[in-house]
Amino acid sequence: MSDTMMLVQEVAPRDGLQIEAAWVETAEKIALVNALSEAGFSRIEVSSFVSPKAVPALRDAAEVFSGIRRRPGTVYVALIPNPKGAERALAAGVDEINLVASVSETHNRANMGMSPDDSIAGFSRIMETVKGASVLTNATVATAFGCPFEGDQPVDKVVAQVERYRALGITGITLADTTGMANPRQVERLVARVLEIVPAEHLTLHFHNTRGVGLANVLAAWQVGARRFDAALGGLGGCPFAPGATGNICTEDLVSMAHEMGIRTGLDLPALIALSRDLPRLVGHEVPGQVAKAGRPCDLHPVPRAA
Amino acid sequence: MSDTMMLVQEVAPRDGLQIEAAWVETAEKIALVNALSEAGFSRIEVSSFVSPKAVPALRDAAEVFSGIRRRPGTVYVALIPNPKGAERALAAGVDEINLVASVSETHNRANMGMSPDDSIAGFSRIMETVKGASVLTNATVATAFGCPFEGDQPVDKVVAQVERYRALGITGITLADTTGMANPRQVERLVARVLEIVPAEHLTLHFHNTRGVGLANVLAAWQVGARRFDAALGGLGGCPFAPGATGNICTEDLVSMAHEMGIRTGLDLPALIALSRDLPRLVGHEVPGQVAKAGRPCDLHPVPRAA
Secondary structure, rough: OOOOOOOOEEEHHHHHHHHOOOOHHHHHHHHHHHHHHOOOOOOEEEOOOOOOOOOHHHHHHHHHHHOOOOOOOOOOEEOOOOOHHHHHHHOOOOOOOEEEEEEHHHHHHHOOOOHHHHHHHHHHHHHHHHHHOEEEEEEEOOOOOOOOEOOOOOHHHHHHHHHHHHOOOOOOEEEEOOOOOOHHHHHHHHHHOOOOOHHHEEEEEEEEEOOOOOOHHHHHHHOOOEEEEEEEEHOOOOOOOOOOOOEEEEEEHHHHHHOOOOOOOOOOOOHHHHHHHOHHHHHOOOOOOHHHHHOOOOOOOOOOOOO | OOEEEEEEEOOOHHHHHHOOOOOOOOOHHHHHHHHHHHHOOOOOEEOOOOOOOOOHHHHOHHHHHHHOOOOOEEOOOOOOOEEHHHHHHOOOOOOEEEEEOOOOOOHHHHOOOOOHHHHHHHHHHHHHOOOOOEEEEEEEEEEOOOOOEEOOOOOHHHHHHHHHHHHOOOEEEEEEHHHHHHHHOHHHHHHHHHHHHOOOHHHEEEEEOOOOOOHHHHHHHHHOOOOEEEEHHOOOOOOOOOHHHEEEEEEHHHHHHHHHHHHOOOOHHHHHHHHHOHHHHHHHOOOOOHHHHHHOOOOOOOOOOEE
C-alpha cells in the first residue's frame, strides 16, 4: 500500500443508516450504494445481517445486496452477528463479512447479550460456516479506545483480542472507537502496537467524531502507519449515548483533508459532496459533515464588490 | 513554556459574537467574560474597537471592558483596526491590542478597504500611539493558510509579513486560518518555518473548523512545537462564506482533547461545558461544539438493564 494512498471504506449504508429513525426505502439504499460505487470506493459496508427486530432499519439487507450494481474491484461488506447471519450473507453474495465483539465485557453484554468470549466462540463457528466459500473476513474490536460503561480498556486486552481473531484465520482487523472516546496520543500508541502484528493493508481504523476529535485521530493513526479508515458520508452514525452529537467521521471531510495533504484516495470528492448534500432528504434531518456545507478549500469565492 | 502545557486563548466574546445576528446584552457579555476568567483562562479576547457601523454586535466594547472583573494574571485583549481604535482601547484599559492584516491583497481590500501595505503602515502609527503605555501587542496574519478569493498564499509572503510585524516591535504573532482552509501538512510546514523566527511563547495559531479539520490542524501544529491556540466556546464564529458551517475551533473540544492526551491547560473543563451549554440561550441557536453534547470521555454511562 502506497505511502500516499489512503483507503477509505464507506460505512454510511450500514453504520449510518442503522440508527436512523425514519425508514429509508430499499430502492433508495440501492441507489445510494450504486452512487458510492460510482464515486470510486473500493470497499462499501452495505448492510448488516442482524435480527430485523434488533435493527429494523436494515431488515432489507438481502434485497439491498441483490439489487446493487457491483462495480468490478469493489468489495461489498456486511456486518454479521452470528452463524445464522453468516449463512444469510453467503446466500446474498456478500464479498466480505465483518464480525464484531467488544473488548469491554460490559459493552458486549449490553450490545450482543453475551460475553466477549462467547462472541469469539461464535466467530469460530462462523469461520467454519464460511470455510470453502470465496468470502473475505474481517473482525472488529469494538470499544477498543474506551467503553462508555467501563472507561479505558487496557492495550494488552485489545491486542490479545486481535491475536485471537488472527488465530481464527480472520484476515482483516478493525479497531473501533465505538462511542468516540479516543484521543490522538492513545491512537498513536495502540495503532503502533497493533501494526506490529497486523500489516497496514489489513488494519482498519473506525473512528467516531462524537467529541470532535475524529480527524485528529485519523492524522495520528496515519502518522504511525495506518492506511485504512472507515467513514460515513455526511458524518452519519450518531451515538446512542450522546443525542445531538456527531456520528462516524465524515467521508467527504476526511477525503478533503487527505487530498489537501497530497494523499490520494481514488475518490471523486465533488461526487461525494453532491451525494452528501442529498442526505437530509434521505434521512429527514441535517447531517454533521462540514465540507458539504463549506465546499472544498479550493472552491474559491467571487471578490465582493467595493462598497 | 512547558512541553505538556497548552495555552488556550478564548475568543468567543470577540470572534464568536461579532457575527451573531441577535444582539447580546452588554451585561450578558460581561457575565460571560467573568465566567471565562473564573474558568481559568490566562488570555481572553474580549471585544473589538472597530467602527460600530462595521461590527454593530461589538459596539459596546468600552462598556464591556469597564464592566468586567479582572482576574489577576489574565490578559484581556481587544482587536484594533486602526490608530483611533488603539486610542479607544487604551482609554478602556485594554491589556493587549491585537492588530490584523491579511496576507492576501484581495482579502485585505475586501475586509479592511485597503492594501496590506496600508494596513501595516497603520500598525506603525498604532505602535507610535501606544508607545510608553503599558499595553501588550500582538498582530495577526489573516488568511495565512489560504484566501477564499485568491486561494493558497505563498509561505514566503506569510513569513515576510511576520517579519514586518516583528520589525515594528510587535511581540505576539498570530497565524490565522480565517476561513478554515488549512490542512495538517501545510500547518506543519508553515508553523515550523515561523517558529524559526518567533518563539513558541509568542506564536498563536488561530484555526477555524469550517471543514472539520480544526483539531487535526492543532495536533499538527502542536507536534512541530506550537503551544498557543485561539478557540471559541461552543465553536462560535461561523464563516460568512459558508452558511451552516462551523466557526472557530471549539474551546471545550480542544481542551478535552488536550486533557485526554495528558496536556495541561489550567482550565476547568466541566465549567467550560456548563458555559457552552448556556450559549444557545445567549445567541439564539444551537452551537457546533461536541463535548458539550457528548460529555467528556471519562463521563461514563450507567449499564443498561438486561432486556
